[in-house]
Amino acid sequence: xxxxxxxxxxxxxxxxxxxxxxxxxxxxxxxxxxxxxxxxxxxxxxxxx
Amino acid sequence: xxxxxxxxxxxxxxxxxxxxxxxxxxxxxxxxxxxxxxxxxxxxxxxxxxxxxxxxxxxxxxxxxxxxxxxxxxxxxxxxxxxxxxxxxxxxxxxxxxxxxxxxxxxxxxxxxxxxxxxxxxxxxxxxxxxxxxxxxxxxxxxxxxxxxxxxxxxxxxxxxxxxxxxxxxxxxxxxxxxxxxxxxxxxxxxxxxxxxxxxxxxxxxxxxxxxxxxxxxxxxxxxxxxxxxxxxxxxxxxxxxxxx
Numbered sequence: 477x478x479x480x481x482x483x484x485x486x487x488x489x490x491x492x493x494x495x496x497x498x499x500x501x502x503x504x505x506x507x508x509x510x511x512x513x514x515x516x517x518x519x520x521x522x523x524x525x
Numbered sequence: 526x527x528x529x530x531x532x533x534x535x536x537x538x539x540x541x542x543x544x545x546x547x548x549x550x551x552x553x554x555x556x557x558x559x560x561x562x563x564x565x566x567x568x569x570x571x572x573x574x575x576x577x578x579x580x581x582x583x584x585x586x587x588x589x590x591x592x593x594x595x596x597x598x599x600x601x602x603x604x605x606x607x608x609x610x611x612x613x614x615x616x617x618x619x620x621x622x623x624x625x626x627x628x629x630x631x632x633x634x635x636x637x638x639x640x641x642x643x644x645x646x647x648x649x650x651x652x653x654x655x656x657x658x659x660x661x662x663x664x665x666x667x668x669x670x671x672x673x674x675x676x677x678x679x680x681x682x683x684x685x686x687x688x689x690x691x692x693x694x695x696x697x698x699x700x701x702x703x704x705x706x707x708x709x710x711x712x713x714x715x716x717x718x719x720x721x722x723x724x725x726x727x728x729x730x731x732x733x734x735x736x737x738x739x740x741x742x743x744x745x746x747x748x749x750x751x752x753x754x755x756x757x758x759x760x761x762x763x764x765x766x767x768x769x770x
Contacts, residue, residue: 488577498627498631499740506744506747513754522761
């Protein structure tokens with residue numbers, strides 16, 4: 477690890493952590509809502525969606 | 526083109542297409558992300574001025590592009606809602622808003638993390654940063670409006686009007702660095718006279734842009750599919766309540 481990278485590592489890591497956290501929340505919420513709606517439609521006896 | 530739009534105006538036809546497309550879209554998104562990140566970390570060199578902090582640009586710039594693209598798509602869908610009464614247009618509008626908001630938030634946060642070591646400040650009220658913050662707040666406003674009105678068709682029309690009014694901010698964000706004297710640097714990729722960055726940095730950036738675009742498309746299709754299922758559930762519940770009354 478270069479000294480230059482080490483001096484800015486905090487900013488770079490924080491950027492990636494923020495992006496992964498926001499996208500993780502968005503993707504997770506999208507998948508959970510999709511699965512929940514599909515399951516509820518199945519329970520309602522309507523498989524077409 | 527109009528024929529294609531009307532062919533897929535049928536929500537059931539869209540649903541079948543979405544179910545077939547989703548696995549391929551997820552696969553393409555993950556592949557492009559892996560290749561783009563490999564390029565960003567192991568192929569692209571450090572910048573001669575910015576050093577290693579240039580790595581932040583490989584998420585900041587695609588996030589900025591997608592936040593602008595999502596509102597542009599919402600604006601086109603708004604026209605579809607108000608003018609053509611396309612049955613999927615308001616579904617697309619609703620699906621795009623949280624995705625655009627997420628990309629705008631990533632753009633603002635990563636820009637701030639880049640700005641501190643490079644500019645010496647987390648934030649300045651210059652035209653680019655301020656107009657991007659306005660775009661983020663507009664996304665939140667549109668999402669709140671969707672929640673405030675129960676009936677989806679009415680909500681879709683109200684949101685469509687707000688979206689079209691808000692579309693004025695898209696060229697302001699894009700051209701703010703040309704129209705005003707900003708601390709934010711001018712465009713270096715999407716320029717009429719071609720990109721000004723070296724190709725060793727350009728192609729990982731373009732692949733990350735493609736990956737972000739694919740993620741936007743994947744999440745759009747999935748959220749539209751979900752919205753259609755939730756509207757179906759709402760209709761079933763209303764029909765059941767009607768029978769019970």
